[in-house]
Amino acid sequence: MAPSLSALVILFSLFFFLTSTHSAHSHEHPLDPITPSEFFHIQTIISNSYPSSTHNLTFQYVGLEEPNKSTILSWIHCSSSTAKNNPPRKSFIIIRANKETHEIIVDLLQRSIISDKVYTGHGYPPLTSEEQTAANQLVLTYPPFIRSVKKRKLKLSEVVCSSFTVGWFGEEYVKRNIKILCFYLDVNFYVRPIEGVTIVVNLDEMKVTEYTDRIMVPIPKAEGTDYRKSKSKQSKDVMGIHDGRCFDIDGHSVSWANWKFHISFDVRAGLIISLASIYDQEKDKFRHVLYKGFISELFTPYMDPTEEWYYRTIFDAGEFGLGQYASQLEPLKDCPANAVFMDGYYAGQDGNPVEIKNVFCIFEKYAGDIMWRHTETSIPGKVIREVRKEVSLVARMVSTVGNYDYIIDWKFQESGSIKVEVGLTGILGMKATEYTHKGQIKEDIFGTLLSDYTVGVYQDHFVTYYLDLDVDGDNNSFVKSTLKTKRVTETAKTESDAKIKLGADPIELVVVNPNKKTKMGNDVGYRLIPGRQQASSLLSDDDYPQIRAAYTKYHVWVTPYNKSEKWASGLYVDQSRGDDTLAVWSSRNREIQNKDIVLWYTVGFHHVPCQEDFPVMPTLSGGFELRLKEIRSLTT
Amino acid sequence: MAPSLSALVILFSLFFFLTSTHSAHSHEHPLDPITPSEFFHIQTIISNSYPSSTHNLTFQYVGLEEPNKSTILSWIHCSSSTAKNNPPRKSFIIIRANKETHEIIVDLLQRSIISDKVYTGHGYPPLTSEEQTAANQLVLTYPPFIRSVKKRKLKLSEVVCSSFTVGWFGEEYVKRNIKILCFYLDVNFYVRPIEGVTIVVNLDEMKVTEYTDRIMVPIPKAEGTDYRKSKSKQSKDVMGIHDGRCFDIDGHSVSWANWKFHISFDVRAGLIISLASIYDQEKDKFRHVLYKGFISELFTPYMDPTEEWYYRTIFDAGEFGLGQYASQLEPLKDCPANAVFMDGYYAGQDGNPVEIKNVFCIFEKYAGDIMWRHTETSIPGKVIREVRKEVSLVARMVSTVGNYDYIIDWKFQESGSIKVEVGLTGILGMKATEYTHKGQIKEDIFGTLLSDYTVGVYQDHFVTYYLDLDVDGDNNSFVKSTLKTKRVTETAKTESDAKIKLGADPIELVVVNPNKKTKMGNDVGYRLIPGRQQASSLLSDDDYPQIRAAYTKYHVWVTPYNKSEKWASGLYVDQSRGDDTLAVWSSRNREIQNKDIVLWYTVGFHHVPCQEDFPVMPTLSGGFELRLKEIRSLTT
Structure with a gap:
């Protein structure tokens, strides 16, 4: 949808540009965009050939006609020489003149048209904002539309219109038409469409050519949809400055903005988030989201079957402990200046406590990102621009299990x-290998030759998260919507319905609480949005490491909550035989609808090493998002 | 891989803990981790039952035995009352004693063991770092290993060992064994494995029980793999502070850290990145990566077939112009405090220049992320901890085409x-609709009821990027590796080989320059790593909007460079008929191997609106990464 644009036409004196303009040779870079003075030249040159008064001239597109690649590359090559010869400076222009589309090339140095072709194929050039504004205004003076407005008991002065392209639906003959949609005023007027009215404007004639008023539908109310900060009362403000510490830590309980949660440390799981709740301003209370979340297992099989490598199929949490191998975090490097650190303790082999200083850091993060924004230019006489910065609270741990460092972040x-x-x-x-060059290698070496005598071996990483979501209470359901031309929504009844391998179908995954409805009748819920790194295991099902990590064949599992089902790979992992894993528990196919359920999600990486990973690997990240779907306007 | 850990055992006085300890009631939160004084209690209680001298006692796991969920929830519920009754505080412990695994629960208030079971199933508990250190040390005194070291002409004092779990490969009877791997010293000793030697240590006996020296392979050199900053000469330092402006802008040319590129503005494409090159320290020159990149089209079909909505299938770039509708960026909100802004100009309908103030912002971004890190604790007498902060340079534009705002970021x-x-x-x-509650709706409304009389209509967004990668010159190839148990690598010969729908197979996609090899013989290249949002079009092939946007059925296309093939949806998009799109050009199936090629990537969103998207939508992001694969150690 493209409303009229309150563009700032430059009111510089043309004289200023024409006199101050220097030769095209002085352009700093041949790829620079067209400058204001060049636009004036182009306008003058083309208007001379197609006087507006007789040709109904409009400029639909003016851009740079780029020099050839070879010209650019040789220009760069010569960039050290002082007498730099800039390539010819040209512009590509699309105009409409006398209802025809012309493609014109102007040489800016010669100040002349060097090519001008009429385009007779299908389709029309980009719309200008001026012609859209004109069409939008036209509708407001069109008597049948004025009657439609009156029929709906609306004030014409409160109607604002906006233009839409008409598309193509197989018609043989078409004209340069657009459709106009109108709304009833409010800051957020998109909430208030005047439905049922179809208006077609021919842009070449600038006339309404079709008008239908098909149905009458109430105009929605706009209350509560004004998104300007000045109109809202926000309970707690977030500073979003880098040296701020706008969060409270009371023991292991953390509160920040509209969140509170508990953070804990375990020698096996490392960082554990519990009891994450979000503040509901309307109800003035915190509402449960996540009862508990942590990394249940981190399975890292190397993919080399040779004698010294085949057994390297490590379960980092269950065999070694992500907490035991947590790194002491270094202020200003592992975490930014505004971070607060916490220490962790575990029992050594003799039972005495071992301290890990700075095992967690917690910090407010603002990185110039935008939580939401909108610029509105369609309301006559105003420009509305509302932007909220994206500030988040990060809880971090790093676990270094041997050569690998895992950076584990929870971001609220x-x-x-x-x-x-x-x-x-x-x-x-x-x-180690005998090779020094790829050309010497005849057999499969199960990795990449990184340096003399050195192979980086293929490996996978499956990071399996335990997510006990309790959205507004513990009876939740797991809903999978497969998007086809129509949506097919299924609520998983038993565990086998919820076992999902991502990638085949476009799906939306939601954990809902079917017992809590919003005012609109939607179930409250959270969406699971998979992120980068969706590998699943390539090992065959009867391969022993795969028997032990059978749960890595699917990205998503849902189980009924069971206090003892906590470690995806089983309680005893070292030399385990796969008889106590998530895949085994789930094979009982228990009921999961409207129950206290646990979601398991595996972030999978296929790591084919490359030379740039050597000697240290740049961080490769993966993850997922738990995104609020329906929470507000709760009925009960 | 889990090396010995130089853990910091706390040398607090036990007396201090026992006296200062207060009753379990005073715990701040029932989910708090086990405290140092609790560890001491547990150690004392269990050692009394299993004296270490006679039982060979080791603590394999000590953690919190959590209260039941209902207890926790009612505890929280009562959190306002002052006399808060904490639930019983318990610990779950796994020990090994006399070669048996025990599961013990200790009540910390009663200071007694309340349950103790011997575990007789498969698998062993997590390894302690102490037993791993002991096993690693043991090997260094084992005569056959000492002979293997001598045979390889290595110094024993420079050997460091590390332990690996043995896994399970179908054996009926197993013992609590680990395998030990040894390396030759260097800061980055992982580069220097002593290959061919297999050592098995039984942890219960703490004895070497198997030893094989199968093959001899040269020890790789470690030169150039020391990752400590103090050992490297970095050409240009990045400040990574939030108020820094560590980049130069000269006209439209930007240089920062090891990058330089050109940034330009076009009324249709918006932000254009050209000539991105990366500095090669070894060769002391910049090397080409991306000749040009921009958004070629942004197709947004709404998925509602009714009379007033069916035609809303908008091509935001080709019909309206992402540049024409670019928003003026607001300092401190749209971009952080350290941002530098640039203005943009386009030709209005009359040909005169229209200025958009602050159309781009450029800023250095540091958000507490880590570019790479490693903590090394396996080298006797040292702890090495190296961390590099992830700092990037962001070039941003926001395009507001009607109700939607698109935040467009390029991050170097x-x-x-x-x-x-x-x-x-x-x-x-x-x-607008007649409904006020979901329960009233009997037919498909093609959207979500958001508020009284208001439906958010389903829509898709396909953001198609034009990426003219010229890695070290313009003749490049596109390589697709399908990861099965073995990798199958194919170089795309013609355009049809390179048309890829993501999701079906695990694949790695690389643009290589087969004419430039690294010293190791690998082709130089860049990887394409898809990110979040990999939707592809759900419309049927013969649907008119789909005919016009046929290229949205695949995420990846590769075409031979052709200056006129720039706009995925064609030069004339308004009412186009799909006869000039990427899908049509590509149907000629031209050769693309070792040619100047262009990669096209579509980020796709299926947007099923939800109440939390109303009245403003929290930013939903998608994207991809062009990641350096092999660049260094160039031969030519």
Whole structure:
């Protein structure tokens, strides 16, 4: 939808440009966009050939006609020489004149048209904002439309219109038409469409050519949809400055903006988030979202079947412990200046406590991102521009299990999202070899030759999250909508319905609480939005490591809550035989509809090492988002 | 891989803990982790039952035994009352004693063991770091290993060992064994494995039980793999502070850290990045990566077939212009405090220049992220901790085409990556309806009831990027590796080989320059890593909007460079008939191997509106990464 634009036409004196303009040679870069003075030249040159008064001239597109690639590359090559010879400066222009589309090339140095072709194929050039504004205004003076407005008991002065392209639906003959849609005024007028009215304007004639008033539908109310800060009362403000510490830590309980949660440390799981709740301004209370979340297992099989490598199929949490191998975080490097650190303790082999200083850091993060924004230029006489910065609270731990460093982040956002990320960095698993060049290699070496005698071995990483979502209470359901031309929505009844391998179908996954409805009748819920890194295991089902990590064949599992089902790979993982895993529990196919359910999500990486991963790997991140779907306007 | 850990055992006085400890009632939160004094209690209680001297006692896991969910929830519920009754505080412990695994629960208030079971199933508990250190040390005194070291002419004092779990490969009887791997010292010792030696240590006996020295392979050199900053000479430093402006803008040319590129503005495409090159320290020159990148089209079909909505299938770039509708960016909100702004100009309908103030912002971004890190604790007597902050340079534009705001970011990173992101925010496309509650709706309304009389209509967004990658010159190839148990690598010969719908197979996509090899013989290249939002079109092939946007059925296309093939939806999009699109050009199936090629990537969103998107939508982002694969150690 493209409303009229209150563009700032430059009112510089033409004289100023024409006199101050220097030769095209002085352009700093041949790819620079067309400058204001060049636009004036182009306008003058073309208007001379197609006087507006007789040709109904409009400029639909004016852009740079780029020099050829070879010209650019040789220009760059010569950039050290002082007498730099700039390539010819040209512009490509599309105009409409006498209802025809022309493609024109202007040489800006010669100040002349060097080519002018009439385009007779299908389709029309981009719309100008001026012609859209004119069409929008035209409708407001069109008597049948004025009658439609009156019939609806609306004030014409409160109607604002906006233009839409008509598309193409197989018609043989078409004209340069647009459709006009009208709305009833409010800051957020998109909420208030005047439905049922179709208006077609011919842009070449600037006339209404079709008009239908098919149905009458109430105009929605706009209350509560004004998105300007000045009109809202926000309970708690977020500073969003880098040195701010706008969060409270009371023991292990953290509160920030509209969130509160508990953070804990475990020698096996590492960082554990519990009891994450979000503040509901309307109800003036916190509402439960996540009862508990942590990394249940991190399975890392190397993909090399040779004698010294085949067994390297490590379960980092269950065999070694993500908490045991947590790194002491370094202020100003692992975490920014505004971070607050927490220490962690676990029992050593002798039972005595071992301290890990700075095992967690918690910080408010603002990185110049935008939580939401809108610029509105369609309301006569105003420009509305509202922007909210995206500030989030990050809880971080780093676990260094041998050569690999895993950066584990939980990010809480004011918008209600929890973004979960894991970054892989550190040092590759390397194998010594006799080779010094790829050309010497005849057999499969199960990796990449990184340096003399050094192979980076293929490996996978499956980071499996335990997510006990309790949205507004613990009886929840898991809903999968497959998007076809029509949506097919299924609520998972038993565990086998919820086992999902991502990638095949476009799906939307939601955990809902069917017992809590919004005022509109929608179930309250949270969406699971998969992020980057959706690998699933390539091992065959009867391969022993795969028997032990059978749950890595699917990205998503849902189980009924069971206190003892906590570790996806089983309680005893070292030399386990796969008889106590998520895949086994789930094979009982228990009921999961409207129950206390746990969602399991695996972030999977296929890591084919490359030379740039050597000697240290740049962080490769993956994750997912738990995104608020329906929470507000609760009935009960 | 889990090396020994130089853990910091706390040397607090036990006396201090026992005296200062207060009753379990005073715990701040029942989910708090086990405290140091609790660890001491647990250790004392269990050691009394299993004296270490006679039982060979080791603590394999000590964690919180959580109260039941209902207890926790009622505890929270009562949190306002002052006399808060904490639930019983318990710990779950796994020990090994006399070669058996025990599961013990200790009541910390009663200070007693309340349950103790021997576990007899498969698998072993997590390894302690102490037993791993002991096993690693043991190997260094094992005569056959000492002989293997001598045979390889290595110094024993420079050997460091590390332990690996053995896994399970179908054996009926197993023992609590681990395998030990040894390396030759260097800061980055993972580069220097002593290959061919397999050592098995039984942890219960703490004895070497198997030893094989199968093959001898040269020890790789570690030169150039020391990752500490103090050992490297970095050409240009990045401040990474929020108020820094560590980049130069000369006209439209930008240079920062190891990158330089050109940024331009076009009324149709909006932001254009050209000539992005990365600095090669070894060769002391800039090397080409991306000749040009921009959004070629942004197709937004609404999915409502009714009379007033069916035609709303908008091509935002080709019909309206992302540049024409670019928003003036607001300092401190749309971009952070350290941003530098640039203005843009386009030709209005009359040909005169129209200025958009602050159309771009450019800023250095540091958000507490980590570019790479490693903590090394396996080298006797040292702890190495190296962390590099992730700082990037962002070039941003926002285009507001009607109700939607698109945040368009190009992010350059020191690691060589270009991350491309598009964020969707603004206001939903809304339809008026007669309904006020979901329960009233019997037919398909093609959207979600958001508020009284208001439906958010389903829509898709396909953001198609034009990416003319010229990695080290313009003759490049496109390589697709399908990861099965073995990798199948194919170089695309013609356009039809390169048409890819993501999701079906695990694949790796790379643009290589087969004419430039690294010293190791690998082709130089860049990887395309798809990010979030991989929707592809749901419309049927013979639907008119789909005929016009046929290219949205695939995420990836590769075409031979052709100056006129720039707009995925054709030069004339308004009412186009799909006869001049990427899908049509590509149907000629031209050769693309070792040619100047252009990669096209579509970020696709299926937007099923939800109540939380109303009245303004929190930003939903998608994108992809161009990640450096092999660039360094060039031969020519």
